[in-house]
Amino acid sequence: MYLTRDEEALLNGELGDSYALAMKVLTVVGDALKAERLISVVHAHVSGISYFNIGDAGVEFIESLAAGNAKFQVFTTANPYMVVKGTSYGELPGDLISKQMRVINSLRVMGAATFTCAPYYVRRPSYGEHLAWAESNAVLYANSLVGARSNREGGPLALLEGLVGRTYAAGVHLDEGRRPTCAVSVKVDQGVKLSDLSLLGLRVGELCPDSIPFVEGLEGLTENGAKAFLAAFGSTSNSPMVVFNKLTPGGKELLADSDFKERFSVDANSLKSIYSEIREDASSEGVVYFIGCPHLSLDEVASVINYVRGRGGGRLEGRELWLGVSEELQLDKGLADSLAELGVRLIRGMCPVTTRLDLLGVRYVITDSGKALHYMPKLAGVKVLIKDRPEILKEFLRR
Ligand code: F3S
Numbered sequence: 042m043y044l045t046r047d048e049e050a051l052l053n054g055e056l057g058d059s060y061a062l063a064m065k066v067l068t069v070v071g072d073a074l075k076a077e078r079l080i081s082v083v084h085a086h087v088s089g090i091s092y093f094n095i096g097d098a099g100v101e102f103i104e105s106l107a108a109g110n111a112k113f114q115v116f117t118t119a120n121p122y123m124v125v126k127g128t129s130y131g132e133l134p135g136d137l138i139s140k141q142m143r144v145i146n147s148l149r150v151m152g153a154a155t156f157t158c159a160p161y162y163v164r165r166p167s168y169g170e171h172l173a174w175a176e177s178n179a180v181l182y183a184n185s186l187v188g189a190r191s192n193r194e195g196g197p198l199a200l201l202e203g204l205v206g207r208t209y210a211a212g213v214h215l216d217e218g219r220r221p222t223c224a225v226s227v228k229v230d231q232g233v234k235l236s237d238l239s240l241l242g243l244r245v246g247e248l249c250p251d252s253i254p255f256v257e258g259l260e261g262l263t264e265n266g267a268k269a270f271l272a273a274f275g276s277t278s279n280s281p282m283v284v285f286n287k288l289t290p291g292g293k294e295l296l297a298d299s300d301f302k303e304r305f306s307v308d309a310n311s312l313k314s315i316y317s318e319i320r321e322d323a324s325s326e327g328v329v330y331f332i333g334c335p336h337l338s339l340d341e342v343a344s345v346i347n348y349v350r351g352r353g354g355g356r357l358e359g360r361e362l363w364l365g366v367s368e369e370l371q372l373d374k375g376l377a378d379s380l381a382e383l384g385v386r387l388i389r390g391m392c393p394v395t396t397r398l399d400l401l402g403v404r405y406v407i408t409d410s411g412k413a414l415h416y417m418p419k420l421a422g423v424k425v426l427i428k429d430r431p432e433i434l435k436e437f438l439r440r
Pocket of ligand 1: 365416
């Protein structure tokens with residue numbers, strides 16, 4: 042791989058061991074993928090920072106980088122972490138929290154700006170911009186809805202890429218790596234619900250587990266609808282990108298000379314059997330209503346809050362609605378206090394999906410997220426019911 046003089050200096054340890062390690066890993070990965078050079082990125086996003094994922098070895102590795110004075114060379118954000126606090130369910134045992142906080146503190150020392158799985162709300166990428174992102178929903182959002190370019194990195198690799206501000210020139214950073222090779226025609230009703238788009242995303246991901254799909258039939262998709270679809274798609278597919286007909290910036294050029302190896306059609310209504318089957322498993326004890334996988338935008342939070350406030354609350358004792366949001370989301374204090382009285386908890390910078398909620402006494406989670414539906418039974422130890430957002434809010438507020 043060709044390296045510039047500056048890159049050679051980093052590799053040779055002239056700026057310190059942490060940067061040399063980062064360059065070494067990056068060049069090995071790049072060589073394996075036949076990248077001819079490195080390219081600069083403007084934003085790195087680190088994932089996989091839950092203590093349950095990385096264990097003691099991961100904690101010590103990240104701490105050693107911070108202790109070696111490594112600093113992110115480009116704007117860097119990181120995924121939410123596994124701690125859930127500020128709810129009536131208590132907290133995980135102290136040593137789990139302290140180990141997780143060691144990771145968070147080390148990332149902050151290195152310069153991580155904030156913790157969220159929706160980095161596109163913190164700093165919206167631009168068309169054609171190169172990124173080193175590791176959270177699947179964010180990577181899919183950037184490539185498919187903005188036309189920015191990021192491979193779907195592993196969490197540690199994105200961290201190292203943030204340290205040197207570079208990635209390898211391969212995959213979807215190159216035009217040829219962005220061409221769809223699988224075609225899916227979908228049928229949805231007008232005004233399709235977010236939860237149905239989530240189920241559709243899971244299904245399309247199952248059909249195209251390793252290839253970029255060209256999706257026709259979702260031309261009227263809203264941004265929130267696309268976000269729900271993509272987050273779910275990324276749970277069942279390894280692809281970093283979806284080319285939506287008429288929606289993906291630069292998508293038309295990517296279709297030139299397209300050679301689809303597979304073609305599928307999916308009727309969203311056929312997925313409703315899954316939807317109702319899951320719904321029947323509802324129970325009333327240890328139930329948490331959860332919206333915000335991926336984290337919510339300020340507009341989404343405002344719309345949920347306005348709905349709850351407009352109805353004056355009225356929740357049953359002990360019933361809670363958790364909203365997953367970025368650490369930095371600003372709400373005025375009066376509003377935040379009134380939410381607590383209504384049983385609405387802002388889960389800031391945290392991810393309930395990668396947390397052992399069963400250890401806190403949660404048994405069921407009712408959510409509109411296909412990604413949460415996919416991962417929570419395995420990672421959080423709870424049963425998950427998927428419902429549409431308005432339905433969740435009505436149920437939460439029912440006396
Ligand atoms: Fe975010 Fe956790 Fe869902 S990181 S996308 S809330 S699984």
